[in-house]
Amino acid sequence: MPFQKKGPPTLAQLQPGEQGRVRAVSGRGAMTVRLLEMGFVPGVEVRVIKRAPLGDPFELRLRGYHVSLRRSEAERVVLAEAEARG
Template sequence: MTLDELDLGQRAQVRAVTGRGSMSVRLLEMGFVPGVEVALVKRAPLGDPLELRLRGYHVSLRRAEARRVEISGVGA
């Protein structure tokens, strides 16, 4: 499962960042590293971008970027 598939209010743990290139590196730099808990806070009216909470701060990602983050342990 990937980060773009979360429903509002759901939490999960980052399992891995996939892909190559600068965007994957940037996601890791933003804190999307294995084991970190992330929650979906808001979704824009047309579904893009997503507002996520991790490590005590909020970050917005496009769905294409969120699709690079594999997650596990999805819960409320």
């Protein structure tokens, strides 16, 4: 991961080709519920397929399908630290 921020790693920190295991979805409200409904639940493996030229949105693969998220949404998906890998 090219940059680090304090706290646990998030999906927004992964680069194309890297993957991680979801630990939690942070925050409250409709977006958190929506991310959980989309399949971002603890234990699920997520791989970053590609990013748009300016880094937003991300194309991701999880549970056999592709989904796109904005950076602000991907920052809510907390990864298990030992699982963030390429």
